[in-house]
Amino acid sequence: MKYKLGDFVRFVDEKMEGFVTRIIDDNMIGVTGEDDFEIPVLASKVTTVHGYEPAGASKSKVEEAIIATGEFKTKGVYIGVANDAKANSVVHFYIINETSFQLLASLTTDKQNSFKGEFGGVVKPQSTEKIYSAQLADLQLWPKFIFQVIYHTTHNTQPPAPLVVNEKFKAKDFSGTKKQIPLLNQQGWLIQLDEPEVIIDAQKLKESFFKSPEEKIVVEKPTSEVDLHIEKLRDDYQFLDSSEMLNIQLAHFHKALDAAIVHQLPEIIFIHGAGNGTLRHEIHKLLGKHQKVETFMDARKEKFGYGATRVVLK
Template identity: 30%
Template sequence: MNIGDKVRLLHGNEEGIITKISGSGRIEIEIEDGFKIPAMKNEVVLVNASEKQYFNREEKTVQTGQSLAPVKESKADDNIYLSYVSINDKDLSVYLVNHTDKDYLFMASEMQGESSRTLSSGNFTAKTSIKIDEKAIPQFEKWPTLFVQFIPINRRMEKMEPAFEKKIKFKASSFFKSQHETPLINKKGYLFSLLDQTKTLDIHQLNKELNEEKEASPVSQQFTRPPKEIDLHIEKLSDEHEFMSNTEMLRLQMETFEKNLNYAIATGMDEITFIHGLGNGVLRKEIHKYLSQLENIKYFQDTQKSRFGYGATLVRIN
């Protein structure tokens, strides 16, 4: 077994990617919801690629940190790609691939807290690739956040395109199932689309929204009654979850939970159900801890697992 292998627990339904292996026979597995669970090597079995194909479970998309970014296997789109190409069974070369007709100025850096290190920068010519770094698979969990910035270059008078940037922090469950042919390099690599998933910042719209929030008073604010069932699975809440850390995902899930619970209380709802899944139980524990501190909650309980197919909590409101 190696880091990056997909495995299934022998005494459970969980599947995940091996992210850490210790000499004592213990491993760490990152399951689909982003949480990590410990296990022994003799407690798991490798998931064979032929098994996935037989049951039609092969993934057809590349999961990036901001959304699911489809990568066509027949012909690559005009796009900018990030690709990790194998040097050997332990090391990867990191490439940026400009599969567009436009030139860019670029900078690629690694970030740790408030510090950064520039890996590469300069002109990024159309239809070229640039090697920016090398990475060791056994050190996957320690890879710093990758920060890339691109400024389009107009060689003639034409419509201006916005500059864009992206911070990238991978999860093993998405990284190791993203292998595709890398455009221009023509080698298999862990391939991620950058350009079509980029979001630019509309300063005027942001200022307008901030001013509207500032002008609105608490008395005049209208609360919208939420649905009776709120799905807190991270893929339902954000298109950017693949690059989010476990802490960031949990924070977003709890913010969504708290907001909808407050709205349910403010609009006079009798009950509301939060679907949080099973996973390793971290989100469920945080929700139950929060609810136990509120005075206007009659009770809360695990509810109807057979109906939802995964964990949920019913909240009865005073």
């Protein structure tokens, strides 16, 4: 298969173009156009549009410079995962080199003991290279990733030991908030390969067992309206089943209600949506038994319909 996820292609027999968003088999691909619909098509019926460069493609052409000893950076090797700028269902993997070393990097995938070399090459200091692409919705089917890195420099600096990192990604790895990926100028997820060694301070560990009773847990004051829609609470909600979503929403409800009681708020509104009514029913059942709840009712219907509950606290 000569095409990769994220390639920009044009149909041979029609005035259509788009991005490769799925590799179906050796002969078929899925192409998504401006209307966001994915069309299955024979690979022989499209052609690559030359000149298109994906967002985040490495632009660094600078050779390793002579670096002053005090400025030589030895840490900062990451894998950055970012959505394609045009085909949002596709994610691209980049190796991010924030160090002053040149890196000889390799990626091999392992799918049920079937190994495939996906990338091998040099990553210059302070630069990035795209090494892999995949459908985020197919995360459960992704292979195991084997990252290998060797360090090189002409500078008078001892290189670190080679890195070998095996990673089988799960939904929780993409549950955190996206952050700015260094050197890539894109939002995404960041995994550090050269994690610093954990040094255990015995004295601090001992002190942690003898915390002063005066130390208090700071409870943040909640807003007057708490939105419990799952997409507001987790970025990875599309990978969760209904029971997991409900547990997350109820945990957030408990946390906000407890915080409202601690801060002695007179009332608080929980926005749970109408939906099938399960979350609303569970919240009302819990409120009915809570000793600190004076009463509760549907919040302003003109604003929320039947999708929110107003809770009056004692």
